[in-house]
Amino acid sequence: MSPLTRTDAWQRLANESWDLLVIGGGATGAGVALDAATRGLNVALVERDDFSAGTSSRSTKLIHGGVRYLEKAVKEFDRSQFALVRDALRERAVLIKIAPHLAKAMPLVTPLYNWLQVPYFMAGLKLYDGLAGKANLAPSRFVDAKEALERFPMLKADGLRGGVVYYDGQFDDARMNVAIALTAQEEGATILNHAEVRSLLKEDGKVRGARVYDRLGGEEVDVRARLVVNATGPFSDAIRRMDDPHVEPMLTASSGIHVILDKRFSPPETGLLIPETEDGRVLFLLPWEGHTLVGTTDNPADIEPHPKATEDDIEYVLRHVRKYFSVPVERSDVLSSWSGLRPLVSDPHAADTARLSRDHVLNIAPSELLTIAGGKWTTYRKMAYDVVDKAAELAGLDVGPVRTADLPLVGGAAFSATGAGELQERYGLDADVASHLHYAYGDRAGQVAAIAQSESLSARLADAHPILEAEVRYVALEEAACTTVDVLARRTRLAFLDQEASIAAVPRVNELLGDLLGWDEAQRDADRADALAYLV
Numbered sequence: 305m306s307p308l309t310r311t312d313a314w315q316r317l318a319n320e321s322w323d324l325l326v327i328g329g330g331a332t333g334a335g336v337a338l339d340a341a342t343r344g345l346n347v348a349l350v351e352r353d354d355f356s357a358g359t360s361s362r363s364t365k366l367i368h369g370g371v372r373y374l375e376k377a378v379k380e381f382d383r384s385q386f387a388l389v390r391d392a393l394r395e396r397a398v399l400i401k402i403a404p405h406l407a408k409a410m411p412l413v414t415p416l417y418n419w420l421q422v423p424y425f426m427a428g429l430k431l432y433d434g435l436a437g438k439a440n441l442a443p444s445r446f447v448d449a450k451e452a453l454e455r456f457p458m459l460k461a462d463g464l465r466g467g468v469v470y471y472d473g474q475f476d477d478a479r480m481n482v483a484i485a486l487t488a489q490e491e492g493a494t495i496l497n498h499a500e501v502r503s504l505l506k507e508d509g510k511v512r513g514a515r516v517y518d519r520l521g522g523e524e525v526d527v528r529a530r531l532v533v534n535a536t537g538p539f540s541d542a543i544r545r546m547d548d549p550h551v552e553p554m555l556t557a558s559s560g561i562h563v564i565l566d567k568r569f570s571p572p573e574t575g576l577l578i579p580e581t582e583d584g585r586v587l588f589l590l591p592w593e594g595h596t597l598v599g600t601t602d603n604p605a606d607i608e609p610h611p612k613a614t615e616d617d618i619e620y621v622l623r624h625v626r627k628y629f630s631v632p633v634e635r636s637d638v639l640s641s642w643s644g645l646r647p648l649v650s651d652p653h654a655a656d657t658a659r660l661s662r663d664h665v666l667n668i669a670p671s672e673l674l675t676i677a678g679g680k681w682t683t684y685r686k687m688a689y690d691v692v693d694k695a696a697e698l699a700g701l702d703v704g705p706v707r708t709a710d711l712p713l714v715g716g717a718a719f720s721a722t723g724a725g726e727l728q729e730r731y732g733l734d735a736d737v738a739s740h741l742h743y744a745y746g747d748r749a750g751q752v753a754a755i756a757q758s759e760s761l762s763a764r765l766a767d768a769h770p771i772l773e774a775e776v777r778y779v780a781l782e783e784a785a786c787t788t789v790d791v792l793a794r795r796t797r798l799a800f801l802d803q804e805a806s807i808a809a810v811p812r813v814n815e816l817l818g819d820l821l822g823w824d825e826a827q828r829d830a831d832r833a834d835a836l837a838y839l840v
């Protein structure tokens with residue numbers, strides 16, 4: 305989306321009458337906008353920060369059924385939990401198909417140091433394969449200690465009996481979120497980031513729109529819609545209170561942190577599932593974007609826009625890595641850390657947030673405000689069509705069949721797995737840069753490489769990373785990036801990968817964006833200050 309398209313979208317937002325107005329541009333809201341647009345509805349989406357600025361950029365980056373949820377299903381013999389895992393495993397295959405540049409299958413090793421664990425994990429992971437049915441990525445299997453160590457050489461060898469190798473999906477969550485929003489736009493939706501809902505509009509007691517504030521331009525407009533969908537994740541209750549100040553809260557939140565370590569802490573293509581933490585959960589250690597991602601935690605938390613990882617949380621994660629690793633891991637090895645909030649559907653009687661339901665809930669208020677919350681990243685598509693089905697029923701709208709299972713996301717349609725080599729040759733790129741552009745932008749990578757060549761923007765934004773200055777221009781013009789943080793955190797992932805390098809890149813990103821968008825000195829200063837406040 306170019307800056308011009310933004311002005312245009314802002315005008316349309318105010319002037320048109322919409323079938324659906326979606327509040328929130330995370331995976332869920334973007335998914336609803338895409339589903340609605342592809343089924344013939346006139347839909348607008350507003351996001352108060354950036355697409356994926358909330359929980360959706362802060363996940364473990366796994367597209368999965370959830371081995372932990374499967375364990376829970378078995379222990380509690382809960383059929384609905386089995387169904388949740390099965391549905392998510394089917395979605396896993398769909399997402400890898402529609403976004404082959406951003407998502408892929410990845411093997412994970414579960415190391416076992418006790419023979420008694422072997423039948424337990426083997427049976428569990430075979431059940432996981434079985435639930436996936438035809439959508440299974442590859443069969444899980446037992447490997448002896450030697451092969452477990454070959455696959456994951458950082459593991460402690462002493463006492464290792466073997467491991468189970470199984471497969472799940474891995475993805476770039478924020479870029480996938482942006483791709484869903486951009487695909488919705490290509491299908492006719494109007495999408496706007498940095499546009500905040502400040503109050504709801506009512507007619508005869510029914511919610512029929514919202515007052516939306518442009519956080520970049522300072523303007524405020526009334527947006528009229530037949531129905532309003534609240535897809536604000538952990539913030540759902542705040543929107544529900546705009547409708548009814550006395551409404552019972554629906555959600556609690558739990559925080560989960562991740563840390564990023566150098567790539568030497570994981571092999572390039574295999575992840576590790578630490579099967580049991582001190583608090584009876586699992587922990588993942590995964591190769592991601594040329595680094596190692598470790599997480600997560602699960603602690604009751606306050607709901608706030610920018611939660612941060614605490615030192616205690618970071619130490620918790622490192623302690624578990626040390627327990628399983630033969631190589632030392634120090635606090636100074638942590639390149640960055642972040643925290644995300646899980647929106648959990650509340651059960652007032654549950655003391656432990658890990659026990660609350662991960663399934664989604666669709667709540668319809670007497671005012672017809674639809675709230676969709678909970679679920680998982682993996683199941684955003686399913687959540688989206690549930691909402692659109694319900695909205696169509698409620699408002700008597702005619703909708704076509706669900707099309708999103710076969711609709712490639714932006715960048716996916718003409719993606720070829722072997723394209724990085726061609727890109728490298730054609731534009732004379734370094735191999736790591738070609739690979740990064742290929743997987744981040746899919747079939748549009750050539751457009752970024754062409755900007756690098758023609759506009760002399762082929763320098764890296766940070767020496768140790770394959771991210772080019774040309775990307776700043778491309779994502780501002782084509783992907784609705786409006787601020788330095790949008791570029792560093794959600795279009796490129798530098799802010800998540802390397803805090804120091806990201807801080808060092810702020811002045812250059814700010815300069816490039818400021819020149820492109822015609823910022824005055826005050827705007828440049830404000831953007832730089834926001835970026836540093838976010839990153840430090």
Ligand SMILES: Cc1cc2nc3c(=O)[nH]c(=O)nc-3n(C[C@H](O)[C@H](O)[C@H](O)COP(=O)(O)OP(=O)(O)OC[C@H]3O[C@@H](n4cnc5c(N)ncnc54)[C@H](O)[C@@H]3O)c2cc1C
Binds near residue numbers: 358365536559
């Ligand atoms: C630590 C952690 C790890 C996870 N790992 C995984 C995983 O590996 N795989 C998986 O499938 N799931 C995972 N999940 C779950 C998954 O990330 C979430 O279910 C999903 O991202 C929720 O998306 P959402 O769109 O509902 O919420 P969000 O992404 O939080 O989006 C809500 C949006 O609403 C916006 N908003 C709020 N108020 C307003 C307003 N007034 N006006 C306009 N916009 C507003 C916010 O800015 C935000 O962008 C994980 C969650 C956590 C916390």
